Amino acid sequence: MMRVLITGGAGFIGSELVRQLVERGDDIVVADNLVNGKRENLDGLDSRRCRLLVTDVRDAAAMADAMAGVGVVFHLACLGVRHSIHSPRENHDVNGTATLDLLACARAAGVRRFVYVSSSEVYGTARRVPMDERHTTFPTTVYGASKLAGECYTRAYYTTYGYPTVVVRPFNAFGPRCHHEGDSGEVIPKFLLRALAGKPVIIFGDGTQTRDFTFVSDTAAGILAAGFSDAAVGDTINLGSGRSVSIASLAQTIGRVTGRAIEITHDEPRPGDVHDLCADATKAASLLKFAPAVSLEEGIHRLQAWYLGSGTPIETLLADDRVRNWVA
Ligand SMILES: NC(=O)c1ccc[n+]([C@@H]2O[C@H](COP(=O)([O-])OP(=O)(O)OC[C@H]3O[C@@H](n4cnc5c(N)ncnc54)[C@H](O)[C@@H]3O)[C@@H](O)[C@H]2O)c1
Numbered sequence: 001m002m003r004v005l006i007t008g009g010a011g012f013i014g015s016e017l018v019r020q021l022v023e024r025g026d027d028i029v030v031a032d033n034l035v036n037g038k039r040e041n042l043d044g045l046d047s048r049r050c051r052l053l054v055t056d057v058r059d060a061a062a063m064a065d066a067m068a069g070v071g072v073v074f075h076l077a078c079l080g081v082r083h084s085i086h087s088p089r090e091n092h093d094v095n096g097t098a099t100l101d102l103l104a105c106a107r108a109a110g111v112r113r114f115v116y117v118s119s120s121e122v123y124g125t126a127r128r129v130p131m132d133e134r135h136t137t138f139p140t141t142v143y144g145a146s147k148l149a150g151e152c153y154t155r156a157y158y159t160t161y162g163y164p165t166v167v168v169r170p171f172n173a174f175g176p177r178c179h180h181e182g183d184s185g186e187v188i189p190k191f192l193l194r195a196l197a198g199k200p201v202i203i204f205g206d207g208t209q210t211r212d213f214t215f216v217s218d219t220a221a222g223i224l225a226a227g228f229s230d231a232a233v234g235d236t237i238n239l240g241s242g243r244s245v246s247i248a249s250l251a252q253t254i255g256r257v258t259g260r261a262i263e264i265t266h267d268e269p270r271p272g273d274v275h276d277l278c279a280d281a282t283k284a285a286s287l288l289k290f291a292p293a294v295s296l297e298e299g300i301h302r303l304q305a306w307y308l309g310s311g312t313p314i315e316t317l318l319a320d321d322r323v324r325n326w327v328a
Pocket of ligand 1: 007008009010011012013014031032033034035036037038055056057058075076077078079080094117118119120147169170171172173174179184
């Protein structure tokens with residue numbers, strides 16, 4: 001058992017990671033300012049084993065306090081890709097600068113491992129697929145650039161100071177507690193809710209873009225392993241399923257899962273949208289025993305069941321759906 005700090009732990013992936021760490025018997029501190037995370041995401045967890053600090057990761061004094069006695073930091077707090085289009089400077093402050101400050105803070109506090117949760121968006125669009133970790137990094141958005149800055153600072157702490165860090169690069173994740181709302185809204189929950197409400201799904205561009213979708217429990221298991229596998233220290237590791245799925249075919253899969261005829265509307269492409277992403281996760285399989293277990297279709301079934309079991313009417317959820325959600 002160990003004390004673990006998870007920044008962004010009230011968010012979508014972070015709250016799944018918290019659950020998996022609680023299962024292991026760890027003592028969890030979550031630092032989250034709840035800008036996009038929710039208290040409810042931690043519902044059902046024993047408050048003696050999981051403590052939520054509502055704080056901003058840019059608050060140096062609060063983060064120094066939060067790190068006291070911590071063995072591993074999992075750093076997930078971030079602002080997202082669409083946020084970066086309307087607010088690039090703040091996006092960089094949280095994703096890039098705060099990561100540099102947290103590394104200094106963790107090292108000073110004697111934290112034994114720092115796991116930085118980066119993103120496949122650091123690659124920009126695929127030059128070749130599947131993409132292993134040596135693929136060029138050529139981000140197309142400030143989000144991708146700021147996540148890459150965070151990665152570079154994290155690796156530099158390892159190469160310069162010998163500080164034990166790990167960088168993981170999840171590809172698109174989906175599952176319970178994912179975001180459909182505001183500028184956090186992602187394609188699978190947006191498509192699924194619209195399909196369940198009998199509304200057309202909206203594809204930005206022609207739908208030939210491809211993504212590698214991984215169910216959140218698989219993504220979180222890979223992140224968790226990065227906190228405890230000694231072989232991972234100093235390394236940069238993809239977390240993806242290796243399945244390439246076009247957005248047009250995703251709409252058809254949603255149709256099959258919901259049993260609804262899917263009507264598609266096309267809109268203008270999102271600025272900076274990358275065309276293709278697909279992981280080569282060979283390194284994760286070897287260093288982290290990463291083995292995604294949930295198929296895309298099964299994962300969408302589970303997400304549908306989660307929405308339908310939530311007690312919130314689909315129309316109520318959809319009220320927070322913004323179509324061009326990168327516009328301020
Ligand atoms: N969801 C995906 O498909 C995906 C894919 C690749 C990488 N990632 C990475 O995984 C991590 C988690 O992403 P997510 O999808 O769970 O997003 P999320 O928005 O649900 O989680 C991020 C959390 O950070 C918190 N946060 C934001 N700014 C903060 C600040 N200044 N101080 C404290 N907390 C702050 C938010 O409230 C939120 O709870 C991120 O680092 C993201 O880059 C996510």
